[in-house]
Amino acid sequence: MDKSFDPRAVEPRWRRAWEELGLYRADPASGRPPFSMVIPPPNITGRLHVGHGLNNTLQDVLARWKRMGGHDVLWVPGSDHASIATHVMLERQLEKEGTTRQALGREVFLERAWAWKEKYGGEIVEQLRRLGVSCDWSRERFTMDPGLSRAVREVFVRLYEEGLIYRDRYMINWCPRCRTAVSDLEVVHKEFPGTLWTLRYDLEGGGAVRVATTRPETFLGDAAVAVHPDDERHRGLAGRTAILPILGRRIPVVADDFVDPSFGTGAVKVTPAHDPNDFLAGRRLGLAPIVIMDDAGRMTAEAGPCAGLDRFECRRLLVERLRAEGVIEEEKPHTISAGRCQRCDTIVEPMISLQWFVAMEPLARPALEAVESGRIVFIPDSWRKTYFEWMRNIRDWCISRQLWWGHRIPAWSCAGCGRMLVLREDPSSCPECGSDRLEQDPDVLDTWFSSGLWAFSTLGWPDRTPELGRYYPTSVLVTGYDIIFFWVARMIMMGLKFMGDVPFRAVFYNGLVRDAQGEKISKMKGNVIDLFDLMDTYGTDAVRFTYAAMSSPGADVPLSPGRLEGSRAFANKIWNAARFARPHLEGPRAATMRRENLSVADRWILSRGSRTAREIHEALSAYRFDEAAAAIYRFTWHDVCDWYLELSKPALAAGGREAEAARAVLSHTLDRVLRLLHPFMPFLTEELWQGLVRGAEDPVSLSLAAYPQDEPRWDDPEAERMMDRMMETVVAARNLRAASGIAGGTRLPRLELVTADDQVRRDLSALAPSIAGSTRTAEVVFVASFAPGIDRARTVTSLGEIGLPLEGVMDRPAERERLQREIERVTKELSVHQAKLSNDRFVQRARPEAVEKVRSAHRELSERLSRLQATLAQIAT
RNA sequence: GGGCGGUUAGCUCAGCGGGAGAGCACCUGCCUUACAAGCAGGGGGUCACUGGUUCAAAUCCAGUACUGCCCACCA
Numbered sequence: 001m002d003k004s005f006d007p008r009a010v011e012p013r014w015r016r017a018w019e020e021l022g023l024y025r026a027d028p029a030s031g032r033p034p035f036s037m038v039i040p041p042p043n044i045t046g047r048l049h050v051g052h053g054l055n056n057t058l059q060d061v062l063a064r065w066k067r068m069g070g071h072d073v074l075w076v077p078g079s080d081h082a083s084i085a086t087h088v089m090l091e092r093q094l095e096k097e098g099t100t101r102q103a104l105g106r107e108v109f110l111e112r113a114w115a116w117k118e119k120y121g122g123e124i125v126e127q128l129r130r131l132g133v134s135c136d137w138s139r140e141r142f143t144m145d146p147g148l149s150r151a152v153r154e155v156f157v158r159l160y161e162e163g164l165i166y167r168d169r170y171m172i173n174w175c176p177r178c179r180t181a182v183s184d185l186e187v188v189h190k191e192f193p194g195t196l197w198t199l200r201y202d203l204e205g206g207g208a209v210r211v212a213t214t215r216p217e218t219f220l221g222d223a224a225v226a227v228h229p230d231d232e233r234h235r236g237l238a239g240r241t242a243i244l245p246i247l248g249r250r251i252p253v254v255a256d257d258f259v260d261p262s263f264g265t266g267a268v269k270v271t272p273a274h275d276p277n278d279f280l281a282g283r284r285l286g287l288a289p290i291v292i293m294d295d296a297g298r299m300t301a302e303a304g305p306c307a308g309l310d311r312f313e314c315r316r317l318l319v320e321r322l323r324a325e326g327v328i329e330e331e332k333p334h335t336i337s338a339g340r341c342q343r344c345d346t347i348v349e350p351m352i353s354l355q356w357f358v359a360m361e362p363l364a365r366p367a368l369e370a371v372e373s374g375r376i377v378f379i380p381d382s383w384r385k386t387y388f389e390w391m392r393n394i395r396d397w398c399i400s401r402q403l404w405w406g407h408r409i410p411a412w413s414c415a416g417c418g419r420m421l422v423l424r425e426d427p428s429s430c431p432e433c434g435s436d437r438l439e440q441d442p443d444v445l446d447t448w449f450s451s452g453l454w455a456f457s458t459l460g461w462p463d464r465t466p467e468l469g470r471y472y473p474t475s476v477l478v479t480g481y482d483i484i485f486f487w488v489a490r491m492i493m494m495g496l497k498f499m500g501d502v503p504f505r506a507v508f509y510n511g512l513v514r515d516a517q518g519e520k521i522s523k524m525k526g527n528v529i530d531l532f533d534l535m536d537t538y539g540t541d542a543v544r545f546t547y548a549a550m551s552s553p554g555a556d557v558p559l560s561p562g563r564l565e566g567s568r569a570f571a572n573k574i575w576n577a578a579r580f581a582r583p584h585l586e587g588p589r590a591a592t593m594r595r596e597n598l599s600v601a602d603r604w605i606l607s608r609g610s611r612t613a614r615e616i617h618e619a620l621s622a623y624r625f626d627e628a629a630a631a632i633y634r635f636t637w638h639d640v641c642d643w644y645l646e647l648s649k650p651a652l653a654a655g656g657r658e659a660e661a662a663r664a665v666l667s668h669t670l671d672r673v674l675r676l677l678h679p680f681m682p683f684l685t686e687e688l689w690q691g692l693v694r695g696a697e698d699p700v701s702l703s704l705a706a707y708p709q710d711e712p713r714w715d716d717p718e719a720e721r722m723m724d725r726m727m728e729t730v731v732a733a734r735n736l737r738a739a740s741g742i743a744g745g746t747r748l749p750r751l752e753l754v755t756a757d758d759q760v761r762r763d764l765s766a767l768a769p770s771i772a773g774s775t776r777t778a779e780v781v782f783v784a785s786f787a788p789g790i791d792r793a794r795t796v797t798s799l800g801e802i803g804l805p806l807e808g809v810m811d812r813p814a815e816r817e818r819l820q821r822e823i824e825r826v827t828k829e830l831s832v833h834q835a836k837l838s839n840d841r842f843v844q845r846a847r848p849e850a851v852e853k854v855r856s857a858h859r860e861l862s863e864r865l866s867r868l869q870a871t872l873a874q875i876a877t
Numbered sequence: 878g879g880g881c882g883g884u885u886a887g888c889u890c891a892g893c894g895g896g897a898g899a900g901c902a903c904c905u906g907c908c909u910u911a912c913a914a915g916c917a918g919g920g921g922g923u924c925a926c927u928g929g930u931u932c933a934a935a936u937c938c939a940g941u942a943c944u945g946c947c948c949a950c951c952a
Contacts, residue, residue: 004914171950189949196952213952260951268952276950337949350950382881386947389880393948481947516889518945549900552891554882556945560889562901569914580911626891630899645911829896836895841932850895857896 001582005575007539010687015129023701024067024134026074028470035071036471037063037504038455039128039135040479040487041143043082044120045089048127050513050521051480053531054557057547058510058625059478060133064679065620066475067134068707074471076458077128077135079121081144083406083447084178084186086113088343090405106404106442113405117142130532132540132682134703141458143450144407151457152407152450153424155498160411160422164359165399167411167420171279172398174351175341176297176311180402181355183446184395185485187339187348196334197319198265199327201225201242209234209242209253210329212264214336215274216322217315219244220303222251223278223287224270229255231266245327246318247304254285276350289352295402297349311349356400356409356443363493364394370492370502377506379623380554383481390485399446406444413439452490455503474504481509508623511556518558529559541681542567548680549629570633571684574673577641578688581670584652584663585692593668597661600726601647603719605665606711608639609672614710616676632676640669643727667693675708826865833858 018024026036037059042052059075067073087101090112094100101109121142128135141148159165172181197216200208209225225242227234238255258281259268272282273289282289292303299306299314306314322328339348368391370376371384378384400409412421416435421427429436450457455474459467473495479488488507495503514520515527522528534543545567550557595603612635619628651662671693678685682703689702699705836842836854843851 001911003912211952215952218952258951263951271952275952277952278950280950386881389948485948512946518889520945550890555890558889560901562889565914566900569912572914573912576912576915578911582911630891633899641912642916832896836933839932842895843932845932846895854895861896 001575001579003576003579005539005572005684007541007571007683008536011130011132011540011683014683014686015132018134018701018703019129019137021700022138023703024063024073024075024136025138026136026471027072028466030072032070032072034074034470034475035063035066036074036076036474037476037478038076038458038474039078040477040483041078041080041141041451041454042124042128043080043085044117044124045082045085046120046124048124048131048531050529050531050534050559052128053131053534053543054513054547054551055478055480055510056128056131056133057544058508058551060131060544060682061548061620061625061628061679062476062478063134064682064703065707067703068675068678068705070706073134074139074467075133075135076139076141077125077133077137078141078143078454078458079124080451081117081142081406081447083401083403083444084180084182084343085447086116086405087178087403090116101404109404117144127532130535130540131544134682139458143447143454147460148450148453148457149407151453151461152445153410154462155453155494156410156445156449157422157424158498159358164362165356166359167354167356169352169354170357170398171276171350172353172355173339173348174295174353175344175346175348176295177344177346178341178403179295181351181353181398181400182341182348183398183448186342188342189337189339191335191337194334194336196264196330196332197322197328198330199245199269199322200329201244201269203237203253204241204243204250209237209267210265211267211269213269214334215315216328217299217306217311217318218271218274218292219269220247220299220306220318221271221273221290221292222249222269223272223282223290224251224285225253225267226256226259226270226281226285227253227267228257228259228261230257231259231261233261233266237267245322245325256281256285273352274350279350279352291352293349293351295351355398356411358397358399360394360396360493363497364391366496367391367489367492370496376492376502376504379506379508382554383484383507383509387484387489390489397446399449400441400443401446402442403444406447407450409441409443409445411441413441415439448486448490451487452494453498455491455495456499461498468499472499473502476506476508477504478508478510480512482512484509509554510551511554514556514558516558516560516562518556534559534564538564538568539571539683541571541684544682545570545629545680548625549633551625553623570637571681573637573641574677574681574684574688577636577645577673578670578692580645581666582692585667585670593661593664597657598665599647599651599658599661600719600722601644601651602661602665603714603716604723605639605644605669606714607716607720608635609669609708610711610714612639613672613676613708617710629680632673632680636673636677640673643723644669672708674702675705678702678705823865823868826861826868830858830861830865833861 026034028034039059040055042048063073063075090109091101093112094104104112125140129137156165173184173187174180175182194214196212196214198210198212199216199219200210202208209227211225213219222244227237229238237253240253241250242253243250253267254270258277259266270278270281270285270287271290272278272287273291274293279289281287290302292300292306293311294300297311299309299311301307303309303314306318309317319328340346341348368388371378371387378387410423410426412423412427412430413419414421414430414433414435415437416430417433419430419432421430421432421438423431426440427438430438453461455477456468456472459465459472461468477488477491491503495501512520513529515529519525519527531543538546542564546559546563547557549567550559550563593602593606598606612631615631616628619625619631645666648662648666651658652666653659671689674685674689674693678689686702689705694702833854837858
């Protein structure tokens with residue numbers, strides 16, 4: 001075995017083996033309780049990033065933990081076609097080639113999209129595999145698979161038939177670059193400094209009205225000026241006619257209470273075709289919208305002299321001209337908020353357009369109830385409020401996109417009878433009039449429409465498959481909180497609607513991955529951390545462990561090199577612990593452990609192991625990945641490596657029954673560490689377990705072995721107490737040694753322990769020789785007399801008795817100073833406890849355990865204090 | 878404009894009513910036959926601020942400051 005762990009030599013081998021053996025196929029016939037999850041399908045548009053790393057690591061921890069815990073685990077992997085995101089990527093490619101999708105045509109473009117999917121969709125799945133995730137690869141799905149497409153169509157048709165999908169000419173968000181409608185959620189609002197212009201419109205018959213706007217060019221589309229009916233300043237204005245500058249168009253002044261009299265001049269220009277508010281006002285007031293911009297953001301003929309100009313160019317020129325003509329009466333800085341396309345960052349335009357919508361309110365009601373009632377649990381539950389808020393104010397969902405890559409809308413218009421047909425199967429002729437002049441709606445569906453069905457479409461719906469019966473609802477969804485509306489909410493609505501049950505019983509929201517400074521990772525900032533660089537540098541296990549360790553509920557996950565290095569060191573530590581254990585594990589399996597043959601150290605580590613299993617079980621049950629990781633870390637490094645392995649050395653060397661017992665405990669403990677750690681670090685643990693621990697009757701893989709439970713028969717508070725005392729003593733000794741300047745390598749002779757307490761004598765005496773045999777811990781022997789219960793006569797000054805003259809060994813002034821500091825500290829702490837115990841209310845009202853804790857702490861502290869003082873007195877002489 | 882979260886050791890973060898913690902960094906001493914990606918020891922914090930509740934507050938409540946995020950059709 002190499003001196004250090006080399007992940008690259010280990011990972012590919014096990015990755016391959018796990019998959020070739022098909023270990024992670026769900027087995028409905030197994031008779032074990034099911035545990036199921038669907039992966040949040042990564043988009044085919046890019047590489048797996050650090051966020052995917054976190055999300056999939058946490059899912060895999062759960063999957064492996066549950067599998068080892070005896071569940072039939074189904075974890076469905078797959079990828080998402082990502083309609084608009086893929087368009088953006090492909091169009092960037094085309095742009096480099098000097099062409100456009102429009103020039104290419106739909107068919108050729110779709111061929112390229114499929115080619116992209118084959119290439120990058122395959123890559124992203126490969127990248128998932130590198131993480132070591134235990135998905136059921138035999139059930140990999142893609143949102144545009146035939147089966148899933150059938151589900152999409154079924155859902156569309158049924159919602160249409162129920163009137164929950166409708167078509168309307170309505171105001172939507174339009175991206176002039178993507179040239180498609182996008183939903184409200186796909187618009188990202190950003191604030192930036194802008195200008196508020198005040199324009200003067202002359203009134204017919206004299207006078208003028210002033211309106212404030214942040215988008216002066218839209219005056220070209222004004223259909224009215226509105227004032228509040230109760231606004232004294234504008235009394236008598238309603239009913240008159242304003243004349244638009246430049247165009248000279250006459251528009252009415254109307255009164256409506258949507259106007260906020262306190263803003264600007266109290267009069268507002270109404271542009272029904274280019275502002276959501278004005279659109280509604282226009283409908284109410286019967287104003288015809290005037291469209292001044294086309295689908296590419298260029299001004300139309302309605303824009304008069306500006307026709308053909310780009311929208312921003314138009315604004316620039318218009319402002320100049322209006323200034324010159326004195327129409328602009330005021331310009332002042334104003335923070336404005338513009339919506340941008342989530343995918344391409346282009347400023348979106350509110351536009352009136354004929355689109356397909358889903359009526360959300362009927363779907364939202366049960367989805368709201370499911371979370372309110374606790375049928376779906378959110379972790380952390382603070383997300384409930386966010387979810388409720390959105391659900392209660394839900395607006396209809398614009399689902400049609402003027403794109404090509406995606407699920408095409410199953411609607412045909414018949415040129416024969418003029419009917420709109422929405423059908424499950426592609427028609428060859430009109431079922432109503434028999435005409436074959438049918439034309440399918442060119443649009444595709446919002447990519448989230450199909451992902452909303454993911455929890456059941458991946459299990460074979462609309463067929464009543466056995467998988468649906470067994471694995472739906474899924475056990476838990478692990479996802480980022482950034483898609484709570486896009487995905488989680490819609491899955492809940494669709495699941496309830498079409499399956500009649502929730503899609504998952506719980507949602508765990510993992511944090512966002514941030515950089516070491518806690519900054520959001522973005523290409524703009526240039527702080528992108530590449531997941532594969534991380535895995536190459538630190539090893540996949542270390543990266544996974546870091547994710548888990550940093551994943552505390554409700555918090556984002558900063559990826560700091562320090563943590564990653566710590567995890568890598570941890571992997572290496574285990575590797576070397578195994579290297580140490582190896583020679584002792586060879587040969588026939590160690591005998592069963594019998595308490596009466598075990599040393600205190602043995603009993604202690606078994607007890608700690610039991611406790612650790614319990615802690616991990618509790619932590620993972622509550623999705624506390626961080627606490628579980630901390631528990632296994634503490635146990636492995638600090639209990640097993642720092643203490644147990646050192647203490648076992650002499651016993652192992654001793655041979656005979658003593659060594660036999662130590663071997664048994666060592667083997668048991670290493671096995672336990674590897675099992676407990678496996679969900680977090682699957683590669684390293686599998687490698688070591690296969691090489692060192694696995695017996696003939698064990699499963700082929702550690703990932704199929706049983707997860708350790710607590711072992712009440714090894715719970716041993718007495719041994720833990722004794723070891724605590726022992727460790728305290730050793731630390732005191734090491735301090736002394738350091739202060740005395742005794743070199744680390746110096747071997748110190750043994751000291752016979754003298755104690756009045758038989759039990760203590762037996763156990764510590766049994767321990768002492770073993771300690772003495774180890775150079776690292778030898779020093780314990782000469783001050784073991786510090787330990788409570790041991791004859792106080794033998795204090796540090798008895799060094800002389802064991803042949804080491806104090807003089808020349810110990811730096812007295814330094815030790816004296818250290819002791820004094822320690823005495824001060826203990827005295828201070830003691831006084832705190834003293835005060836508590838003399839506080840009647842504390843003694844009466846606090847929980848009895850709390851009081852007892854303080855009492856015993858007080859007792860120990862005062863004993864310690866007197867020992868320290870005695871030592872000081874002796875040194876002083 | 879609403880809503881949510883954060884402010885604890887130099888850095889990144891746990892702890893959320895009764896003894897201030899982890900990883901990394903730092904200081905001292907060690908290549909000790911598993912591991913220098915290591916071992917042993919150590920230093921370092923009025924737990925943002927103000928007030929309140931309580932026998933007891935980093936922890937609960939109110940407010941302030943700073944900060945991050947989400948939602949929202951104020952021109």
